[in-house]
Amino acid sequence: MSKQYSIFKFEFFSVIFTLVLGTILHFTFNWSGNNLIIGAFSAVNESTWEHLKIVFFPMLINTIIGFIYYKKEYPNYLCVKTKGILLALSFVVIFFYTYTGILGKNLSVLDIGSFIVAVILAEYYTLKNVSNKSSCNNFIQSIILVALFICFILFTFFPLHIGLFIDPITGNYGVS
Secondary structure: OOHHHHHHHHHHHHHHHHHHHHHHHOOHHHHOOOOHHHHHHOOOOOOHHHHHHHHHHHHHHHHHHHHHHHOOOOOOHHHHHHHHHHHHHHHHHHHHHHHHHHHOOOOHHHHHHHHHHHHHHHHHHHHHHOOOOOOOOHHHHHHHHHHHHHHHHHHHHOOOOOHHHEOOOOOOEOOO
16 A cells, blocks of 8 residues: 555545544533543633644644554654644634624534544645654644643633633633
């Protein structure tokens, strides 16, 4: 099997994995009876921030697995995947605040659609750029991913009182 076909298959299954796990993570906090450990990694409310968690954590798992498997074949794999994650997170935020600013309300179908598009966009970015020979500092990429990991957990329990963290349904922030 060629390298290109192998990475294509992996990224294709990464899309499916992220969409399935992300969808499950939207509900796991409630299903767990509001278990705080589960809440650290899944959406605890309907805020934009909590919806970013359901994109980030599945993509982080894919990135770790892919890095272990592809680090020799694609030395810039971690760099490209980190940029893909940042692209997906940025897309969700920009799309959400743009369309809700225009419509004056949010629509579940657009939120779900933006989740799907963000994940596909990130994995497409990976496929298009993973073969580039540009240099990448994996240590810096690791720091970025660890910082995001810490922020997602920390802000679940200690959210800032700004729009990104407010649950539009209850008006609460973080775990309530």
